[in-house]
Amino acid sequence: MAYLDHAATTPMLPAAIAATTAELGRVGNPSSLHTPGRAARRVVEESREALAEGVGARPGEVVFTSGGTEADNLAVKGLYWSRVAADGRRRRVLVGAGEHHAVLDAAAWLSREQGAQVEPLPLDAVGRVRLDALAESLARDPGDVALVSVLWANNEVGTIQPVAEIVELAHAYGIPVHSDAVQAAGQLDVRFATSGLDALTLTGHKIGGPVGAGALVLRRDADVTPVLHGGGQERDVRSGTLDAAAYAGFAAALTEVVAGRADEAVRLAGLRDELVRRVLDAVPDAELNGDPDPAGRLPGNAHFSFPGCEGDSLLLLLDARDVFCSTGSACSAGVAEPSHVLLAMGASEERARGSLRFSLGHTSTEADVDALAEAIGPAVERASRAGVAAHRVS
């Protein structure tokens, strides 16, 4: 089988499995004051320190969450509420038009229910946020902007965003910036302190840790209103019983990934370039989406449109050949919507529907690329016939 969907989730690293399973059998709520409680708390704090070390932050800046979605919601809603509470004029929320739904839908909810004015920042043709548009938007009235949120690297097309420039533009007006780095952390040099960001989202299962552990790395001076209320375990910003086993696996994964990240990025980029070349060989009219410059995209990401094909047909056919990929789009009842990312990049709905994401990770090998290269040609040929059939009006 060829698992080419590491951006959806990647296998847990042995070190992470060991760290998590070692804790699963132990009792002790990390918030309890007795000996087993303190032992569990020690695991949580050591995990926090390891994560901070791995991501270039201070331990006190790491707020554990249940994952990326919760961290994104906490950043977007939490920053918005606090900024508006401090100054009621700050109702504009500037988010990349190709953000993950955890950010987009949180912002949309603020707009629908809380009076926020959400401004999607336009993307260029390769999926990068247009800095001129951001600068113009900020300059129009910097005093009414609550926050800016932009992915570190896009989860669908892999385009790396100009985070440093975005931070510089926003900070010139004292506006906080959040970035979701769940895809980037495993493959790029993500460092919180040097990035200048106010908030950064991480999640365990995209880097070889367990599902259900994530973090919002948050500057100590960032004012964030909680989304979840309860015991106030994490700086009173996030409540919920601390999950020592999950955080231990998360931290072990990040530590291992960071140690080998530079070499792994080179290996994945080589494999990815080979994948792109061979898919284009097999299907000459396939179109690579995202940045054609390999340096501008995640090393493990390849994303194509196959003209005349529907992504779901291709996925079905590849699935039957044990090649596993993604249509890279949001689901409702399992129905593929055309990717909002591709639409924001200016693609037609048809092109957006006919796209697939292949994402590589730590278990990927040449054999995976071979399997895809062998299967993609016949799959595209069949799917294009089905695409025609589906559009025939009966």
Next chain:
Amino acid sequence: MGTNVRVLAAMSGGVDSAVAAARAADAGHDVTGVHLALSRNPQSYRSGARGCCTLEDARDARRAADVIGIPFYVWDMAEQFHTSVVDDFLDEYAAGRTPNPCLRCNERIKFAAVLDKAVALGFDAVCTGHYAILRDGALYRAVDDGKDQSYVLGVLTAEQLAHAMFPLGDTRKADVRAEASRRGLAVADKPDSHDICFIPSGDTAGWLVDRLGCAPGDVVDESGAVVGGHDGAYAFTVGQRRGLGLTRPAPDGRPRYVLAVRPVERTVTVGPREALRVDRIVGVRPRWAGRPPVDAVRCRAQLRAHGEVHRAVAELDGDELTVSLDAPVEGVAPGQAVVLYADDERVIGSATIDRTYRAAGMSV
């Protein structure tokens, strides 16, 4: 069809299509389950256990596929369904006819858009949980009279039937439920669906008024005298007796029935029961389960879903099918299908009823 063919099982989330898929897999076929998402907004179609297009139904279908052990996907057919079935349903009512959307869905979605896509993707057949028997390429009534669905499949052509699979035709519904239970399918006791899937409330008249708007007009008798009013002629069906809201009783005091619906003129014509009696039906858009008949054919005609059958002679003249009934029949609604059966319960073909002629010989 031989063994080990590639089968696409359409899985609604109900018990019938789940057992049909399981039987196809048991027969040695290479089965893939597909749930058709037919609603533009999955929440909006009928909720609860009775529907066929809700998120819960998609989940039920997925769980059945898990238990059977087959791959499962959701196909978005909302646009095609809306255009070919829902819009058609509205257009037909707006024209004063009474459509059968299940039949249209079989004709244009399940055994057209879905079948075409399936064949293009390398599948040999589409399998559904319909109660009907396919034998040597011919379609027959199911053994369970109460569940027989050959009527809503009567619109399929020989070519469509050649790529169809109906594994439940030889089984009674109660036994299908028992089998589902034996197989560990959680949908074993899920209630049957009865209503039109895209009208969640079951209130077809209200649904039509919402979309076609209020179009008040007169209810008239056969002489043209106004005997009442209505909010939209399209909400009436030929043969209907209740809910006419007549303000003036018939001179003879006998009940009156809808004889004709003319939305363009905004009139609904009512009259005595005997005026409903027709003995000649002309259908359009004929479809043949085999070769079209050259001569007049003796057959049994069914004029509505789960309706009675009537001895008749059918004759094709160009694109029109004339069905002459041995004995008059009451309340035949244009828009419904006339499905012709041979004496051995084999489906010969069908047509959409365009107009009818009274036993006396006058067009209704």
